Amino acid sequence: MTFDQFIQNLANGISLGSLYALIAIGYTMVYGILRLINFAHGDIVMLGAYVAFYGVVMFMLPWWVAFPLAIILTAGIGVIIERAAYRPLRSFPRINLFTSAVAVSFLLENLGNVIFGGRPKAFERPAFMDIALQIGEASVLSYTPIIIVTAAILFAILIYIVNRTKVGMAMRALSKDIETTGLMGINTDRIIMFSFMLGSALAAAGGILWAIKFPQINPLMGVMPGLKAFIAAVLGGIGNITGAMLGGFLLGVVEIMIVAFFPDLSGYRDAFAYVILILLLLFRPTGIMGEVQAEKV
Amino acid sequence: MKISRNTLLTLGALIIFAGFLYVAQNMFNTYILRIINLCAIYSIFAITFNLIYGYTGQFSLGHAGFAAVGAYVAALLTMSAQQKEANFFLTPIVPALATMQWPFLFAIIAAGLLAALVGSLIAWPALRLRGDYLAIATLGFSEIIRVLLVNMQPVTNGALGLKGIPPYTNLFWSWGCVVITLFVIKRLTNTSYGRALRAIRDDEVAAEALGVQLARHKLMAFAVSAFFVGVAGALMANLISTIDPKVFLFFLTYQIVGITVMGGMGSLTGSTIAACLYTIFLEVLRPIESPFTIGNLHVPGVPGMRMVLFSILLLIVILFYRHGLMGTREFSWDRLFEFFRGKKKASPLTNSEGEQE
């Protein structure tokens, strides 16, 4: 492999990784607070992409209106799902919550099938994202750096919210101990709602960027990115936001690089993530950044 | 040993059921037979998930993978040499498998055993993980199995799948396997080993402190569970006669989890009932996906609508009927009589251990 090809693959890996990372944050925030693997999160990604698609195609909105609007609407849907399907089950065994997430995921996918149609739709990227850029000998289309930069900006906003604002502090407190935080006079319901909103907004952004990178959207498009992002969240240490970003980038780059270096293995591409995951779980069960929690006996 | 009224009733019910199967097998068309067979297969899936999660508390999402192993083993062992040759036109099949053809019974057993072996292999490292981490790892294993199926062309024919698997599965095979599965798992859960499994579910630390070998017991639960999932996979392959890796997406596992929760976690008979209801429900709703006319009104079919309704139903059950159809209760004759005498217990959720027949 030439150096230029390497750069090309690296750019590709980082942009894929930043998408995984965007989606992984929602998983990790929800898990950190509710200990729920929100399997419907991947379908939020799909919704984001579709809402943006319809905004542009059906309502003729310019992309800079349609995309933010899609993010806001999808965030709202995330909040509704939390309110309707998760909040009533909070005090129940976790399997109920998990099954509820699975049911919501089914519902979104099949509603997508019914409303949007099962056939893939072509997502047109705005023209300025299709410009070929020369980096040395390598050439990348402009959407690759745009994805990376957009994701970076969103990460910066998120980190600011989590670390510097009051609501962010409450979120961190909640993930440590939900009951005590409630006793401190914090409205835990509202903070949980906010977390879902934030996570869904990032997932929607991830969905739109995903559709820009892979411009074919279908109602099941969120499943694979969702699972991969979840793995990324576990890799980084589930519940840990920085870890989720790290895990996302790592997974994206590794996936692309393994295929780049060992083309024979490309058929196994979807298995890499799981193999990495299982190995990591066996040797460091709490992920890269996760804290080791000893059980009190 | 005395034969109690309840044992007699059970025997009677089994004989009547066998009679029904006999009549059904000869009377109904293939479409209805297929549905009744699918009820049985999903029952086994749900019962085994109940063993691994409802009884042992191990959140394993590997069912689709175990079923895939069983299905492929049975398919490859029952297909004739010509069928295999017709299937493997891109990559020839490995010579060892090319002419191998076994009777269905042995194929089913082999399917179960290999699935159990895979289940144990997966369980062995997974034993170190708990709760959600176990769930993710087993889901991962299941997906790895699927990716392997796609890539091992000389054995599995890759993404093309296998077509023309002999349709050996009939009601006797499928429901016979349900009865055996129910019997074995019910018996197992009533033994001291079953108590140990429940103890592990309730409190792993305390169970281990009382001398329960965690690894051995979990391994047992995984192996038994995977064995019957493999059997169900075999039945499925020889029922639908065409399989490919896509049949065994983790979507299948989710369905199984949904069915089990709907039937009641910890209730084996609940799993069976929910599996039948689920399968029948999906079929009954099939017409709404094809165009139909009511009076003068022409309604175009909406593909996917059935699954929308199913997901809504599942959500309703989870949200408003949180312990499922049966809770942790099992079907018992005493309960049935009580029900008809109108002497329903005040608390519907008391555990019925000890009062079964």
Place this chain on the structure above:
Amino acid sequence: MSLLKLEEVTKKFGGLTAVKNFSTELAPRELCALIGPNGSGKTTIFNMITGIYVPTQGKISFNGKEITAKRPDIITGYGIARTFQNIRLFQGLNVVENVMLGQHLHLHSNPVEATLNLPGYVREEKRMRLEGMRLLESLGMAQLAHDEPSALPYGQQRKLEIARALATQPRLLLLDEPAAGMSPADSEELMIFIRHILQTFDLSIFLIEHQMRVVMGICPRIIVIDQGEQIAEGTPEEIQNNNRVIEAYLGVADYA
């Protein structure tokens, strides 16, 4: 020969030393109490003896055999049983089944024999149930045998945990704060019960208590630890008059 022997056992959690160079021995049929203020490392010592924690340093032997870092179920098989500070009964099993689970490790039939209900297993099952009922009877709990553990009053739950531990046929019984949360009258009764166990079963008892008053009457030997280190050992009188104990422990506890 001593039954249990701890030599220079140390446990560190990260930078925190929970137990430091702790050594002691227990003779067969001995009743010994381990007391100390909250967080002094008592339960950590129990967790190391029963294999839940691996000691950072030191050696633990039981009956002449080294058991350091062995798995909890294996240690239980050697003859050490325990109860937990926060009651850990199996809610999915009824009272007698909880006790029967304690006998599970002595089961000879394999899962296949058990599932097929072969005569050998039927015999064993019957024996386990009988033994379980006998244990419950000796504790005056036979009439509760088919109740759910959560339906029992608090004191009975603690007793059930002890019965369950006894079912493993231990030679050493570790009781972690058996009187926690009990009224003075109840804890007095419990102490009498513990003495009764000691006399009826051929075993030693190592007992953690938070309040010294509770153990004074029945334990001939008391070990006091504070901040992970042993600060005194002796008869109740000696402990009561020990300056270091008074300083570290009695001054802050609710000892009246």
